Amino acid sequence: MNVGFIGTGSMGTILIESFLRTNALRPDQLIAANRTFAKAERLAAVHPGLRAVRSNREAAAGSDILFICVKPKDFKAVIDEIRPCVDPSRILVSITSPVLIRHLEEHLPCKIAKVIPSITNFVNSGATLAIYGSRMEPRDIEVLENLLKHVSTPHVIPESHARVCSDLASCGPAFLAFFIERFVDAAVRCTGIARADACRLAAEMVRGTGLLLTEGGFTFETLRERVSVPGGITAEGLRILALDLEGTFERLIRTTHSKYDEEVNKVESLFFNPQS
Ligand SMILES: NC(=O)c1ccc[n+]([C@@H]2O[C@H](COP(=O)([O-])OP(=O)(O)OC[C@H]3O[C@@H](n4cnc5c(N)ncnc54)[C@H](OP(=O)(O)O)[C@@H]3O)[C@@H](O)[C@H]2O)c1
Numbered sequence: 001m002n003v004g005f006i007g008t009g010s011m012g013t014i015l016i017e018s019f020l021r022t023n024a025l026r027p028d029q030l031i032a033a034n035r036t037f038a039k040a041e042r043l044a045a046v047h048p049g050l051r052a053v054r055s056n057r058e059a060a061a062g063s064d065i066l067f068i069c070v071k072p073k074d075f076k077a078v079i080d081e082i083r084p085c086v087d088p089s090r091i092l093v094s095i096t097s098p099v100l101i102r103h104l105e106e107h108l109p110c111k112i113a114k115v116i117p118s119i120t121n122f123v124n125s126g127a128t129l130a131i132y133g134s135r136m137e138p139r140d141i142e143v144l145e146n147l148l149k150h151v152s153t154p155h156v157i158p159e160s161h162a163r164v165c166s167d168l169a170s171c172g173p174a175f176l177a178f179f180i181e182r183f184v185d186a187a188v189r190c191t192g193i194a195r196a197d198a199c200r201l202a203a204e205m206v207r208g209t210g211l212l213l214t215e216g217g218f219t220f221e222t223l224r225e226r227v228s229v230p231g232g233i234t235a236e237g238l239r240i241l242a243l244d245l246e247g248t249f250e251r252l253i254r255t256t257h258s259k260y261d262e263e264v265n266k267v268e269s270l271f272f273n274p275q276s
């Protein structure tokens with residue numbers, strides 16, 4: 001099986017390197033194209049056997065599964081370019097959430113899937129969100145999920161929940177890192193603890209908390225209750241957080257959804273009204 005990548009920026013590179021590191025794929029099964037060719041060339045230099053190609057069509061024609069890892073604004077041009085090379089047997093995987101399955105099914109004859117990765121896949125962890133188009137057969141889903149399972153836990157979701165699931169699974173690492181960073185900043189400012197020590201303690205805490213919640217049998221609620229005793233120090237800290245975070249996540253979700261709606265509208269006008 002050959003797997004192609006169009007777009008070897010941040011996410012395309014993370015996926016390629018994760019598939020290689022986990023032996024999900026050999027370098028000679030991979031073909032990569034990128035607008036700035038040097039980026040694809042660099043991957044080929046680091047992973048002998050991986051083919052860097054100058055044309056998106058060549059990447060598409062040589063792939064059984066083709067990942068498109070470009071930004072929404074660049075998507076339509078790529079689709080127009082590769083259309084003659086993607087016959088109905090191929091699986092095209094978009095990792096770009098505002099490009100909807102119906103946009104792709106109307107413009108391409110092949111099987112369509114949308115997979116939203118997370119930076120956590122770089123350490124073979126976290127979810128990949130999977131949405132399947134109508135032409136994906138059970139065997140296609142099995143092949144794709146077997147690949148994704150090397151680097152993540154695939155979760156099939158309805159496209160209507162793509163945004164909120166991405167907030168949690170894909171933007172979540174940035175949100176959590178920001179939250180912890182603010183905690184560390186305050187610790188340094190208020191107590192004089194060395195920043196490096198505070199960062200190390202906080203990062204180990206995040207790792208351990210993740211393990212307790214995924215493998216340790218805890219829920220968010222049982223974990224919170226186990227650590228805090230009524231009237232104790234942790235409970236006081238939680239009281240402050242509850243007060244200060246009131247409404248924060250509702251605002252966050254409203255904001256990400258309205259930005260997403262804007263992006264879907266922009267993609268719609270590229271796909272269905274190319275003059276605008
Ligand atoms: N970053 C994340 O954590 C994350 C998570 C989930 C999903 N995503 C989605 O993944 C997509 C890519 O994000 P990213 O962070 O990887 O962006 P990025 O780092 O900007 O990478 C996009 C790549 O696409 C290339 N490109 C653009 N137009 C092209 C064309 N016509 N032909 C070939 N290559 C082309 C760009 O080439 P140049 O080198 O010339 O710019 C760039 O290397 C986005 O839709 C994003 O929403 C990202």
